[in-house]
Amino acid sequence: MKDSDPGFYDRVPVTRDFLALSDPARFTPVPDGWIVGVADIVDSTGEIARGRYKTVNTVGAAVISGMINALGGQNFPYVFGGDGAGFAVAPEHEPKARTTLAALRSWAAAEFDIALRAALVPVSDLRAAGHDLRVARHAPSTGVDYAMFTGGGLAWAEAQMKAGRYEVPPAGPEAQPDLTGLSCRWSNSPARHGQIVSLVIQPTARATERDFADLAQSVLSAAEELERAGHPVPAGGPPMKWPPPGLALDAHVSRAGRNLAVRKAALLMQNLLIWLLFKTGKRLGGFEPGHYKTMVSRNADFRKFDDGLKMTLDCDDETLQRITRLLEDARGRGKVRYGIHSQHEAMMTCVVPAATRDDHVHFVDGASGGYAQAAAAMRG
Known part of the structure; x- marks a missing residue:
């Protein structure tokens, strides 16, 4: 594995089969010389309690939008976490990542009075600490694919950031990240089968990769029995109103x-x-x-592997109870921590480089806190 290898991510195989990604063998190690970027909102649950859940999602997605624009559309792995994001870049892109994260921190404070923290962590450091960073690519449609992460390295980088290590300081007050394409014009998608469920599932230190893979396969198989595997956005696209809520x-x-x-x-x-x-x-x-509306739905990022499994599902009570039983059994054996948050609607935050192409990306979360609330309710 080359230390730099700037073309690494382009060679990672793309799969349309999300269930196959429960197999750890589908993931490829990120080169040692690469850099992990992480960012999240301080006290996001407090911000959500104050009714700012759409703002929280927008600032989280801004991290990805800013990096996409900074790299000129070049492929790189990233993942949206609701109240933040993680990504990895080749070492030659570290200066751009640092500048972008610094500008995002000052922009979030100036525009929204939100404290965004950020860090850049060498992949070699997380491996020296006993963790790994491996990536896969999932294509929900022919237009776009999303990165999936495993190995514990992203979670370790986030923990280091929260401890104040590897910090990227904010830029000056006039700094402006390039957020071209970031938008929030869609209305929320109401649940059609009972409730919109946000799930966050993480392996514990006692769980082997096979333990977690088997559990993920069982949970995903249960969700597959839902209409469109629990996809929370209608097949014909989300609702739109004027004036737009965002x-x-x-x-x-x-x-x-x-x-x-x-x-x-x-x-x-x-x-x-x-x-x-x-x-x-x-x-x-x-x-x-x-x-365009059809592709919005097809491109939606409603489930992901992010050093664990996260999903936003349009879910009936029976399926939710089945999934909860699986999770409780695994938790009782000390294999996982998990959080669930239910709400009435799903929301979407979008990055659209060009409306005439099919490569627009759409991040889905629950409309009343979603992943952030589920993470705050983690049991383990």
């Missing part, structure tokens, strides 16, 4: 130092045009609204 957030995200009221007015008119296109189904140049 207008103020979009204005903060995209204003780049400009007047906020002027930016809101511009977005109001822009979103009116978009809403009319979706309402009428009319094409505009290379943009076809019906196809």
